[in-house]
Amino acid sequence: MSSGSPLTQDQSRAIRLMGLPFAYALALLAIPLGAVLLFSFWTQDFMTVDTTFTLDNYREVAESPIYGLLLRRSLMVSGLVTLVTVVLAYPVAYFVSFHVAPSKKSLWLFLITIPFWTSYLIRVFLWKVILGYNGVINSGLTQLGLIDEPLTFILYNVNAVIITLAHAFAPFAILPIFVVLEKIDRSLLEASRDLGETKVSTFFWVTLPLSMPGVVGAALIVFIPTIGDYVTPELMGGAGGKLIANMIQTQFLQLNNAPLGAALAIVAMVCVAGISILFVLLNRRWLRRQT
Template sequence: MSSGGFLQRIGRSEAANGLTMISPTAIYAILLLAAPLVTVFVYSFMADGPAGSLIADFSFANYVKIWTGKIYRAIMLRSLWVSMAVTAVTVILAYPVAYFVSFNVPPNKKALWLFLITIPFWTSYLIRVFLWKVILGYNGVINSGLLSLGIIDEPLTSLNYNVQAFVITLAHAYAPFAILPIYVALEKIDRSLLEAGQDLGESRLMTFWRVTLPLSMPGVIAAILIVFIPTIGDYVTPDLIGGGKLPMIANMIQVEMLKQNHKAMGSAIAVSAMLIVAGVTLIFLLLNRRFLKGQK
């Protein structure tokens, strides 16, 4: 077979047609996603020069400074702790809601409940953060209510500008993201398995512990990842709720990149944050794979 005939045959194949269809999207994704990531990765090994210039002195100096410097480590550990706390609170509170909708709400009303759960998406994320700043503020709703009830004599100063305020705000913002995947996992559970467990003498609590919870773990792990990944890089909440006093990784990147004009150091911090997220994500993906194997 001649080379020309071979190329014509390849050009008429389904694989070639498929590649032709997806190539514009693939090129677009590469330009918008891969290219910036590669640029940041290359910048992270350079050195910062005067007036925001970059010196092509490829080394691990930026990473050494980040992972050995007390300030950088403290901010990264704070970001990791806040993200883990937000994820734990969000998933723990989201599971009962998803369970109630899946097992207690009539089928003809489940769509309405899911619609109500998504109502927070109707407003801007920034507006929701501002609302929590008003609620938790010195003259906010909580302090005003406690003062009017006579429970406190003066407004509490511990409600805002702290890590606890971060957790509350972010848990509320990402609650729908946790409820929906858990609900989907619960809906896939065969109800006959639960009935069989109770027929064998198990209580409802033990049936939940031994059957429902393990079968819903893929949804729980998905909810954990959906909440954890964006919260560790959240920029708005620490800046507004924390008043800039408790910066996280994203705030540190902003300072290095824009205020200090240190593109190399900012890129190294960004890559370090991505490595942390990738490590945690890999752990939960392995757990998810284990649960999926256990269900077979």
């Protein structure tokens, strides 16, 4: 069809059907993000916002050591949470997919989603009770005689943040990996075994490469939101476990410096987007080499 020819009836109908969802998505996603981006180029003096275009906020983010420290710590924590969550989620998804009877898989998936029945805040407080100075772990180890005094490195630091976030996002990692494992043709595994490969080699040469889209999806689903989580670091991190999201929240709600908070949010989003895109590209390159 030439560029000047009128739209067909099907094309017009498709545009009408897509127009409303597109406008809805634009209103919910693009407009707020654009507002944050615009705000990052302004300045604020207590309650007065100066709309003059400036890069001072980004200069302060680049020059102040505290922001760089928090951003690096946030990326490190999100990376470790992603690694721990995916490594622990893969065996669960593999077991449900390959070793659970088809009639019982829905029950297992139902049990996996049970943590979502309770509030996220309640789960964080439960971990606070478990990891506390007189919590479940320390009390149990003390009664067993394994330690003489309570462990202090499992609460109010980065370790507690990683443990809590890994538990909170575990179902998000299990489900996409399970879906991809379910789609693997079992005849390929049987062919590998018939050709003399062991179960271990079959897993590394057949199952794992074919399940990588699910692993990548799980990693992105965990990595992207964890870097923006501020509830868990606030309650579990203590002074040494604060992340960039806590500083953004502080700028917006406590220091009345929304433009600087917006600039921090934009910088964090750019870093997450860059790392995510690089991760996807490296995974595609690895998959091409495997094929």
